[in-house]
Amino acid sequence: MTAQNPIFCAIDTTDTARAAMLAQSLKGTVGGLKVGMEFFNAHGHDGFRAVAKAGLPVFLDLKLHDIPNTVAGGIRAVLPLKPAIVNVHAAGGLAMMKAAADAAKEAGPDRPLIIAVTMLTSLDASDLADTGVTGTPADHVLRLAHLAARAGLDGIVCSAHEIAALRREMNPEFKLIVPGIRPAGADIADQKRIMTPPEALALGADVLVIGRPITGAANPHDAAAAITASLAA
Numbered sequence: 001m002t003a004q005n006p007i008f009c010a011i012d013t014t015d016t017a018r019a020a021m022l023a024q025s026l027k028g029t030v031g032g033l034k035v036g037m038e039f040f041n042a043h044g045h046d047g048f049r050a051v052a053k054a055g056l057p058v059f060l061d062l063k064l065h066d067i068p069n070t071v072a073g074g075i076r077a078v079l080p081l082k083p084a085i086v087n088v089h090a091a092g093g094l095a096m097m098k099a100a101a102d103a104a105k106e107a108g109p110d111r112p113l114i115i116a117v118t119m120l121t122s123l124d125a126s127d128l129a130d131t132g133v134t135g136t137p138a139d140h141v142l143r144l145a146h147l148a149a150r151a152g153l154d155g156i157v158c159s160a161h162e163i164a165a166l167r168r169e170m171n172p173e174f175k176l177i178v179p180g181i182r183p184a185g186a187d188i189a190d191q192k193r194i195m196t197p198p199e200a201l202a203l204g205a206d207v208l209v210i211g212r213p214i215t216g217a218a219n220p221h222d223a224a225a226a227i228t229a230s231l232a233a
Helices: 016-025 037-052 068-081 094-105 125-130 137-150 160-169 197-203 220-231
Strands: 007-011 032-036 058-064 085-089 113-117 155-157 175-178 207-210
Touching (some): 007 016, 016 037, 037 068, 068 085, 094 113, 094 137, 137 155, 137 160, 160 175, 197 220
Parallel strands (some): 007 207, 032 058, 058 085, 155 175
């Protein structure tokens, strides 16, 4: 992943034509694109290729979570697409994450970054408690981040609220991919642990994943350009 612009736009739709059009329209305003399970489950490899034709790095957001052998197979299955990033769930454990990392290495120097989802940005402390997890979200995310590093992963997905603690404890090369990013005044929708793009970048985020504030705008190109400009202000 070599994008200088840290913004990856989340293209969450099942419409291939719209996804491809959005991807083309965002060239020059974002550093990459994110394709999630909604789109990939509907259109698979062909849909991914339609988006990738824009020439931007693509984060394939599949959140793989299964036994180690199955997750390794899932990683191998998407290597021909040459995604920039693929993710798994850290909750799958050390062996599963290591299997994902080892499978990605089979692609050689052009392998994707393998990162782990720690805690969804739609969850908060009360949601963790409902699942039997004790401690704060920051404690939980940090624990899973260390586990991902032990497994040889390249980084994690976290909310902006955990960036500062992670930067204090993790290797500087450990990537922090941060969703739940909302420009000032934007609708937070179903997100709970959010932050503005300049705030998250200043704390040390490597990639800012932004979806609906761009894709839901009347002019996605202009919306993305405005967010990018705010990072240089």
